[in-house]
Amino acid sequence: MAGLPKEKPEGLDKPIVATIIKYGAKANVRAFRLTNGRIGAKWRIGAGWRKPVPVLLLDHVGRKSGARFTTPLLYLPDGSDLVVVASQGGLPRNPQWFHNLVATPDTTVALPRERARPVRARVAGPGERALLWPRLVDLYADFDELPVVDGPGDPGRRPGTPLRTEEHPWTCRSLSDRAEITDAITRYTLAVDEGDFDRLDTVFTPDAHIDYTESGGVVDTYEVVKAWLAEALPGFSRHRLHTVGQIAFDFTEGRDAAEVTAYFHNPMRISDGRGGERVVEVGGLYRHSFVRTDAGWRSRRLHEQVVWTRGF
Structure with missing residues (x-):
């Protein structure tokens, strides 16, 4: 033609x-x-x-x-x-x-x-x-x-x-998406700190990929990593308290996906080997790949990037 x-x-x-x-x-x-x-x-x-x-x-x-x-x-x-x-x-x-x-x-x-x-x-x-x-x-x-x-x-x-x-960065939809993703990250910290690992089902997609290798953990599918967290964390520290700082959002795929970076600080009380306890700390970045699903925003990939540690 x-x-x-x-x-x-x-x-x-x-x-x-x-x-x-x-x-x-x-x-x-x-x-x-x-x-x-x-x-x-x-x-x-x-x-x-x-x-x-x-x-x-x-x-x-x-x-x-x-x-x-x-x-x-x-x-x-x-x-x-x-x-x-x-x-x-x-x-x-x-x-x-x-x-x-x-x-x-x-x-x-x-x-x-x-x-x-x-x-x-x-x-x-x-x-x-x-x-x-x-x-x-x-x-x-x-x-x-x-x-x-x-x-x-x-x-x-x-x-x-x-x-x-x-x-435009400050539409109602944009603000709602940011708030929902922030809430998912908060649910993640609560699930880990309180040992309520089933709550992680409201954070990750079933086929999510999680990488904790920089902090000495595992890298695998969500199902495998969830079971590892439930087994390993209570024996390592029973006193965990995440705080999450600033969060950066980069929306893609017509705003149905987002690369999200969240600053974190994670102090934990662990045994000092002499009958007492000491505090160790990890600071770094949670690098999530979020996607919009029928159940809301869910992370399909998490890489925990360790920037600094103290007390180990």
Whole structure:
């Protein structure tokens, strides 16, 4: 199937072209809104005929008028980010929504079954663009056929600037996810400190992988490690008191997974070998890989990284 022309077609920048794009976009937005993305969420023109491309609705505020607009755009999912291209069908200038986003980057996008996701937009840097462009062309081959245009100081440029929209860090959903993961880490410390090892079932997935080798423990599946904890910890120390400090979150896979790092301090009272006790301490990082499940957020991997010890 023929794609877009290699060279700029005559009349591409005439007002009628912009008018056609404008009213086509309005129809797309209306169908998407009315059906919550069941209609209008796939682009099936050009290279999209055989390989439909996902469409989102981008809200943006006029930098001069202050009016609110919505534009349908093809997008590339990139982890929890969404990548869009300021191509305007190959017109030799950036579209108005691009300039509006540069002026006001905090906005919302609509996806199927998600009417308003808060995001923050930014222009992809040169290094990112080099990595993103082949993926964008694989998503929609006609991106590679955008006509070459010449501009002052920018000859031979293909129109189309990739922008990355990142989920705004302080949405209700983001805060809820962070709170739920933090609660799971708290349940972990309570389970270990109180010897309630069945509570760990609410922290880990059944197929989780756990690595305690840096603190002298085992590395194995959750089932094996859980049994080892129940047997080994009571004989080592009956007085354990975890504290967890700052926690860093890096959400991936469309926010359904997260790499989580939690600082910990773990003092324990152990036998001194002479009928008394002494205190030993371990400080380090819990490195979790969390995933969203039907039962809530669960860790599918834990690596306990020991940074320092005292008293051993």
